[in-house]
Amino acid sequence: MWFTEEAIAAWHPAKTGARGRPQVYSDLAIETALLIRQVFHQPLRQAEGFMKSLARVMKADIAIPNFSSLSKRSIALPRQALVKAREPGSVVIVDSTGLKVYGKDKWHQEKHEVAARRTWRKLHLAIDENHQVIALELTTPQTGDPTAVADLLAQIDTPFDTFMADGAYDGEPVAQAVFNKQPTANVVVPPHKTGVCSLAGNTQRDPHIRDIEQHGRMAWQKKTGYGLRNHVELAMQRYKRIFGAAMKARQLPQQKAETWASAVALNRMTGLGMPASVKI
Incomplete structure (x- = not known):
């Protein structure tokens, strides 16, 4: 140092x-x-x-x-761009996870027979294919995953080709938020198993539904490159292992600064090097 x-x-x-x-x-x-x-x-x-x-x-x-x-x-600290070490990629992968603010764990509740009284925050992350955190948002648990997409995309100042997320982001509001930011982007979100094609049949979601009906979800995942979504799962795992699953600050403004500083540190570690996993 x-x-x-x-x-x-x-x-x-x-x-x-x-x-x-x-x-x-x-x-x-x-x-x-x-x-x-x-x-x-x-x-x-x-x-x-x-x-x-x-x-x-x-x-x-x-x-x-x-x-x-x-x-x-830390409350009024300006948030700089998260990606500084390398150029961001062409894929935006979004997901969310929970961070505990305070509260006893399950073992303590069972032993002492006390109520949970837990409070959580929801961390929304946007990752590219290079494992870099390119946007984040910290909200209360009442904020749904699709609601945070527009705020995440507003932090990205570079063009991207593909937006990827899990089935919780399936819906017109998410797709419209992506197209408002990047009109030519390809939205790769698995539709619900009961999803049906639109009446006009001209949305990006319709081919996904037809491919899944004809060839199955596994074939659709290989065709669309949906396996890249595990990058955001890995990013959340790295975040919690390095910085912990609980927050230090008690107020939301300080907590936002805390998560932003953690993301900056995580990107710096990623820029220094990532382990290469090889199947043997």
Whole structure:
């Protein structure tokens, strides 16, 4: 781990001449602290002390934000583009998973006979074929998967060829959100087993229904390349194994900053290298 000369120079923001007290730390400093906190699974106070130790060992002439500044500044921290290391791919793969905010586990409930009282957040991820997180959104459990698609696509500023998701995203609202963002995109979403073709018969969903009826779902998956959807399942597994399945913050604005910092760290790890799995 190191601090580059450019990072040290940008650690404290330049004076703008605006009225009011100037900020002591730049957004880069807050972002770095949140990233280190997520990677090393530390509360805010411990993250502050850890960064002070790093700065002292590296003899870096920088001040470290205190835990209160990290919590407050994380709310309004601007979200930079997630993909920086490599060019994003041509496939957008979307899915969601749950992250626990607080609450006892099942073993504790059964042993002590206490109620669950769990609170969850839903993390929506958009992955490309290179295992990069290109968009994310954190919502309450009441937000459905199709509802978050438009917000995810709004974060993607590069063109894509294919949108892929599981059967929970089957429906006209999702397809319309994709076409509003990328009119020429190919929507690969398995229709429900009771799905029927449209009256006009000119939607992208109709050929999927006919192919599944004639050749079966496995043949349809091979034809459409639906196997790529396991990339988003792997991304969620990596997220939970590296950063945990529970959130540290208790309020939604800080939780959004927490998931964003985790995604930035995950992309940085992906840029450094991915394991190559070979069947033997």
